Each structure stands twice: as C-alpha cells, then as structure tokens.
Amino acid sequence: MTRANFSPTVFAKLQRRFCGFTWCLLIFTVVVIVSGDVVQATASGAGCGESWPRCHGSLFPSISDAHTAIEFTHRLATIVLSIGFIFLLVSAWKLYDRQHHIWITVLIATCFLIVEILLGAALVLFGWVESNASWGRVIADVLHVINTFLLVGSIALITWFTRGYPAPSLDFSKYPTKLLAIIVVTVLLIAITGTINSLADTLALSNEVDIHETSIALILISVRGIHPAMAIIGGLGIFYMTLQLSYVTTGGFSKPLIAIQTVVALQFLVGMFNIILLTPLETQILHLILAETLWVLVVLLVAQILTTESPTKPHLNKRTWS
Numbered sequence: 001m002t003r004a005n006f007s008p009t010v011f012a013k014l015q016r017r018f019c020g021f022t023w024c025l026l027i028f029t030v031v032v033i034v035s036g037d038v039v040q041a042t043a044s045g046a047g048c049g050e051s052w053p054r055c056h057g058s059l060f061p062s063i064s065d066a067h068t069a070i071e072f073t074h075r076l077a078t079i080v081l082s083i084g085f086i087f088l089l090v091s092a093w094k095l096y097d098r099q100h101h102i103w104i105t106v107l108i109a110t111c112f113l114i115v116e117i118l119l120g121a122a123l124v125l126f127g128w129v130e131s132n133a134s135w136g137r138v139i140a141d142v143l144h145v146i147n148t149f150l151l152v153g154s155i156a157l158i159t160w161f162t163r164g165y166p167a168p169s170l171d172f173s174k175y176p177t178k179l180l181a182i183i184v185v186t187v188l189l190i191a192i193t194g195t196i197n198s199l200a201d202t203l204a205l206s207n208e209v210d211i212h213e214t215s216i217a218l219i220l221i222s223v224r225g226i227h228p229a230m231a232i233i234g235g236l237g238i239f240y241m242t243l244q245l246s247y248v249t250t251g252g253f254s255k256p257l258i259a260i261q262t263v264v265a266l267q268f269l270v271g272m273f274n275i276i277l278l279t280p281l282e283t284q285i286l287h288l289i290l291a292e293t294l295w296v297l298v299v300l301l302v303a304q305i306l307t308t309e310s311p312t313k314p315h316l317n318k319r320t321w322s
Contacts, residue, residue, distance in 0.1 A: 029151065031077065041279075042281065048072060051124075105161060145192055176306075180306070182241060191291060245301075263293055
C-alpha cells in the first residue's frame with residue numbers, strides 16, 4: 001500500500017472546487033425548499049398517496065395528475081439533494097481533519113437534512129397534508145421551517161469556512177453580538193409566523209374544511225394578522241439594527257448590511273403584493289426565495305462580524321490513505 005498526502009497546491013485546487021460545490025449545494029437546497037412550498041401551496045402533499053418513500057406504491061409512478069407530478073418532482077429533488085450531501089460528506093472526510101470546523105459543520109448540516117427528510121415523511125405518513133387541520137400538522141410545520149433554516153444556515157457557514165476562515169467566537173457581552181443574536185431570532189420568528197400564516201391560507205381556501213366547525217383552522221385563521229405585523233415590526237427592527245451595526249463595527253461590512261436592508265425592503269413590497277393579490281403561487285415563491293436569501297445574508301454577516309481572524313492557509317488533512 002502506498003501512502004500519499006495532498007500537496008498544498010493540489011489541496012488548494014480541491015478546496016476551491018469544494019467551495020464551489022458547497023455554493024451549488026446551497027442554491028439547490030433552496031430550490032428543493034421552494035419545491036416543497038409549491039407542494040403545500042398547491043395542496044399536492046397527498047399527490048403520491050399515503051406511501052413513502054414510494055409514490056402510489058411505486059418507485060416510478062405513472063403521472064396521472066398535476067398533484068402527483070408536483071409531489072413526485074419534489075421527492076426526486078430531495079433524492080438528488082441527498083446524493084449531493086453524500087458527496088459533500090465524502091469530500092469533507094478526505095479534505096479535512098476530524099476536529100476541523102468544516103468537517104463538524106458538514107456533519108451538523110447532514111443531521112439537519114436527515115431530520116428534514118423524516119419530517120417530510122411524517123407529514124405524508126400521518127396524513128398532515130392538504131386539508132388536514134390538526135395540532136400535529138401545526139407542530140410538524142413549525143419544526144419543518146426551523147429545521148429548514150438551520151439546514152440552509154449550516155450550508156452557508158460551510159461556504160464561509162471554505163474560504164479559510166476560522167470558527168466565529170461568540171461573546172454576548174459585546175454589543176454587536178447582542179444585535180446579531182436579536183436579528184437571527186427575529187428572522188426565525190418571522191419565518192415561523194409565516195409558516196403558520198401559509199397553513200391558515202391553505203385551510204381557508206380548501207373546500208373540504210368547514211372553518212367554523214374546525215377549531216384548529218379557526219384559531220389559525222384568526223391569528224393570520226400576526227405574521228404581517230411581525231414582518232413589519234421585525235423588518236423595521238432588522239433595518240434599524242443593521243444601521244446600528246454599521247456605526248459600531250469596522251472592517252468593511254457596508255456591502256452585506258446594504259444587501260440585507262435591500263432584501264428587507266423587497267420583502268415588504270412582495271408581502272404587500274402577496275396580500276393584495278390574495279397569495280398567488282408566484283408571489284409566494286418569490287416571498288420564500290427572498291426569505292431564504294435574507295437568512296443566508298444574515299448568517300454570513302454573523303460569521304463575518306464574529307470572525308476576528310484573517311483567513312488561514314489551507315488546513316491539510318493529516319490522515320493518509322491508499
């Protein structure tokens with residue numbers, strides 16, 4: 001057996017490819033999330049029946065209607081994403097030490113993906129789809145959106161780390177760290193209320209749900225105003241806190257801060273159109289894409305501000321293999 005280590009030149013080349021792949025994986029993850037939103041918005045959650053992972057009991061079902069096509073496409077995209085994560089795991093395992101923060105973050109991101117798949121399976125197997133109005137579905141949807149944001153955030157961190165940056169240091173005694181923590185929590189709360197609002201809209205538009213006879217649906221619909229209020233107050237708060245960060249931090253953070261403020265402003269506009277036009281699918285998709293974009297920008301801003309050290313040289317894997 002021959003042993004060989006990557007030379008710094010070869011490792012740097014592989015690292016650049018790994019960085020590019022993580023960005024592609026991040027974008028495709030958002031695509032899969034959007035396809036999942038299309039499944040709910042079009043009431044296609046039962047498009048493959050109650051079978052999982054098969055669709056109507058078959059690995060390759062006959063596409064009989066649009067609902068089956070939408071749900072099956074989402075499942076195929078999830079499979080492709082899972083294959084991408086396998087490649088991510090193998091690449092990180094070969095490139096980095098077991099104690100390296102990139103390898104650890106890849107493991108964490110993979111755990112989030114597994115939870116995401118299990119939550120999706122639970123929605124189908126327990127019948128928490130289409131016109132189902134139950135607390136199980138509400139809880140599963142909330143956990144789904146939280147886990148989705150954690151999954152996207154962890155991949156965004158991997159893209160940041162592949163540039164050679166060390167793990168950020170948390171010090172909540174510092175004012176910028178406190179502001180960043182509030183921004184993160186605010187974005188998550190807006191996303192959670194948005195998910196509840198989306199579920200309420202789905203039930204309100206369903207012909208199979210009698211709102212006045214279904215207590216859970218009635219509660220969800222009665223609190224639909226929370227999300228717009230939370231989005232307005234939270235958005236203005238994020239705008240203000242990013243202005244504060246521009247005053248109290250140094251190091252060229254103006255571009256990411258402006259990017260966040262721009263996305264927040266766009267979200268206001270799209271949210272207004274979404275309400276005025278009675279939540280058409282197109283504006284829902286755009287709303288979700290902007291939400292995921294805002295989250296990625298916030299995660300990268302947190303990493304940038306809390307990283308006190310400059311990028312280091314490639315961290316070679318000390319292991320050897322045949």
